[in-house]
Every structure is written in structure tokens, then in C-alpha cells.
Amino acid sequence: MFDRFHKYASPPYFHAFARRLSPWLFGLSAVLFVVGLVGGLVLAPADYQQGDSFRIIYIHVPSAWLSMFVYMVMASAGAVGLIWKVKMGDIIARACAPLGASFTFLALATGSLWGKPMWGTWWVWDARLTSELILLFLYLGYLALQSAIEDRRAAARAGAVLAIVGVVNIPIIHYSVEWWSTLHQGPTVTKFDTPSIATSMLIPLLAMTLAFKTLFAAVLLVRTRCEILEFEQHTTWVRELTLGAESR
Amino acid sequence: MKSLQEFLAMGGYAAYVWSSYALAAVVLAWNVVQALRREKQVLRTLAARARNRKDAT
Numbered sequence: 001m002f003d004r005f006h007k008y009a010s011p012p013y014f015h016a017f018a019r020r021l022s023p024w025l026f027g028l029s030a031v032l033f034v035v036g037l038v039g040g041l042v043l044a045p046a047d048y049q050q051g052d053s054f055r056i057i058y059i060h061v062p063s064a065w066l067s068m069f070v071y072m073v074m075a076s077a078g079a080v081g082l083i084w085k086v087k088m089g090d091i092i093a094r095a096c097a098p099l100g101a102s103f104t105f106l107a108l109a110t111g112s113l114w115g116k117p118m119w120g121t122w123w124v125w126d127a128r129l130t131s132e133l134i135l136l137f138l139y140l141g142y143l144a145l146q147s148a149i150e151d152r153r154a155a156a157r158a159g160a161v162l163a164i165v166g167v168v169n170i171p172i173i174h175y176s177v178e179w180w181s182t183l184h185q186g187p188t189v190t191k192f193d194t195p196s197i198a199t200s201m202l203i204p205l206l207a208m209t210l211a212f213k214t215l216f217a218a219v220l221l222v223r224t225r226c227e228i229l230e231f232e233q234h235t236t237w238v239r240e241l242t243l244g245a246e247s248r
Numbered sequence: 249m250k251s252l253q254e255f256l257a258m259g260g261y262a263a264y265v266w267s268s269y270a271l272a273a274v275v276l277a278w279n280v281v282q283a284l285r286r287e288k289q290v291l292r293t294l295a296a297r298a299r300n301r302k303d304a305t
Contacts, residue, residue: 026280041269042255052259059272099279106275110268117264215276222283226290233294242295243302 009088011228012237018221018228025218032211039204047201056114058204062212064107067135068170070100070216074142075167078160090156091231093163094146095223099216101139108132119183127176128184131169138166152231 007013040058047054074096081089111129112122123129142159149155177186188197197205232238258265 046259051261053261053264055258055265056268059268063272102275102279106272109271113264113268113271117261212276215280219279219283222287226283226287229290229294233297238294239298239301242291243298245291245295 009086011087011091011232014088015225015228015241018225022218022221025214025221029211029214029218032207032214036204036207036211039200039207044201044204045198050118053114053117054201056110057201058208060107060110060114061205062209063103063110064132065209066212066216067100067104067107067132068173069213070096070103071135071138071163071166071170073220074100075160075163078156078163081156082160082164087231090153090160091227092220092224093160094156095220095227097139097142097146097159099219099223101136101143103212103216104132104136104139108136115183124183126182126184127180128173128182131173131176134169135166135173138162138169 008017036058040055044055046052074093077089077096078093079089080086081091081093108129111132115124116122142162145159145162146155149158176182177184229238229242256262256266
């Protein structure tokens with residue numbers, strides 16, 4: 001089993017695997033976006049309380065979920081790199097950070113655009129919004145660390161420690177709407193009993209969530225390929241690959 | 249079926265709804281374009297470096 005893990009986790013193998021998989025993910029994501037956008041903007045009825053403004057949910061919720069999901073991927077990959085010295089762990093963690101930061105930004109910005117008509121304010125310092133803002137700072141801190149430390153191995157180690165410590169923020173974001181009284185509405189979908197959302201509104205939400213996720217995976221693979229090439233630039237296989245790519 | 253005007257008006261929330269979708273489109277497209285462009289650039293730089301090495305030896 002460990003032999004197989006080492007094979008998949010070896011940079012040349014992963015590079016080839018990422019190159020084969022990413023076009024499929026881009027395609028799948030495009031299809032899901034069409035389904036989600038038509039379903040969410042055209043087919044789903046307006047909300048009886050929030051009118052058409054609720055349609056922001058199809059951007060806001062997938063990016064908010066993804067902002068936490070990407071963080072967990074980044075921290076887990078960082079931990080694998082830190083503890084078991086698996087190079088692919090370091091590489092994937094580094095490739096995650098800019099993506100995670102952009103989804104967090106999108107969640108905050110669309111939340112603001114939703115909050116203005118619904119709550120009458122762009123921003124409040126309540127638990128959900130503040131903890132999500134801290135998530136953005138964690139990503140930015142990670143990115144700053146990566147560009148500040150010249151040596152890639154050292155940068156990966158420092159980044160992994162920061163990412164792992166920052167995991168404490170993830171349950172805080174998730175449970176903030178239950179632990180503290182907040183302006184942010186409670187969970188609609190991720191409750192243990194049946195979700196309190198109509199099917200015609202839920203299906204586009206699931207489609208958009210999957211569309212965001214597959215797009216994240218596709219871009220992550222592209223970024224990972226870049227990182228692999230830079231990490232491994234002095235190896236023979238990268239030299240042959242880059243020369244081969246040029247002559248084609 | 250709603251008219252196109254009605255659809256674009258988003259029940260009076262047009263500014264908020266459409267700016268959210270536009271922002272998402274920009275951020276997602278930027279992610280994709282930037283990653284693909286970077287890959288091309290990395291491949292080109294490393295190929296140049298590998299060629300120099302080959303010429304030197």
C-alpha cells in the first residue's frame with residue numbers, strides 16, 4: 001500500500017496525472033456552471049422573504065464553503081509535508097493558498113452585497129463575518145510567508161505550521177452562527193434534519209457548489225504542475241519535459 | 249415566462265445580484281487565466297535554462 005502511495009506521491013507521476021485529469025475537470029465544471037446558472041437565475045422562483053436578492057446565494061455559499069474546504073486541504077497537505085516529509089504535500093499546500101484567498105474574498109464581497117439590501121449594512125463586526133475575515137488574513141499571511149522565505153523547504157515548513165495553527169478558526173467560522181447571536185442567518189442546508197430550502201432552489205445550489213469545487217480542483221492541478229516544475233527544476237525529468245514541450 | 253427586462257431587473261435587486269455574479273466571473277476567470285499563463289511561463293523559463301545547460305556542456 002505504501003509503495004503505491006509513494007508512486008502517486010512522486011512528483012513526475014503526479015505531474016503526468018494532473019495533466020491528464022485537469023481538462024476533464026475544466027469541462028465538467030463548465031457543464032455544472034451552465035446547469036447551476038440556468039437553474040439559479042432563471043428556473044428557481046424568487047424567495048418569498050428576500051425576493052430575487054437571494055440569488056446571490058449561488059455565488060456566496062459555494063465560495064464560503066470552498067474558502068473553508070480549501071483551507072483544510074492546504075493545512076492537511078502542509079501537515080503531510082511537515083510530518084512525513086512528503087514533497088507533494090508541500091507543493092499542494094503552496095498551490096492552494098492563492099485559490100483559497102480568492103474564494104474567501106469572494107465570499108466576503110458577495111456577503112456584503114447581500115447584506116446591504118437585506119440587513120441595511122455592508123458590514124458588521126459579528127462572529128461569522130469577523131472569523132471569515134480572519135480566514136482571509138490567514139491566507140494572506142501564508143502567501144506573505146511564502147514570498148518572504150527564499151528557501152522553498154523552509155517556506156513550506158513555516159507555512160505548514162501557520163496553516164495548522166489556523167485550523168482552529170475553521171470550527172469557529174462554522175459554528176459561529178450557533179454559538180453567538182449574529183446578524184448572519186443560520187444554516188439552511190448543512191443541518192442534520194431536512195434542509196429548509198425548496199428543491200428548485202437547492203438543486204442549483206448543489207450544481208454551483210460542485211461547479212466551484214471542480215473548478216478549484218482543475219486550477220489546483222494546474223498550479224500544482226507549476227510548483228512541481230519549479231521544485232524539481234534541477235532534475236533530469238523536468239529538463240527533458242521542458243525541452244520536449246518546446247520542440248513540440 | 250418572465251420578460252427580459254423583468255429578468256434583468258431582479259425584482260429591484262439588479263445592482264446587488266449582477267455585481268455579485270460579475271465579481272465571481274472576474275475572480276474565477278482570473279484564477280484560471282493566471283494559472284495557465286503561469287504554467288506557460290514556467291515551462292518557457294525552465295526550457296531556456298535547460299538549453300543553456302546543454303549548450304554549456
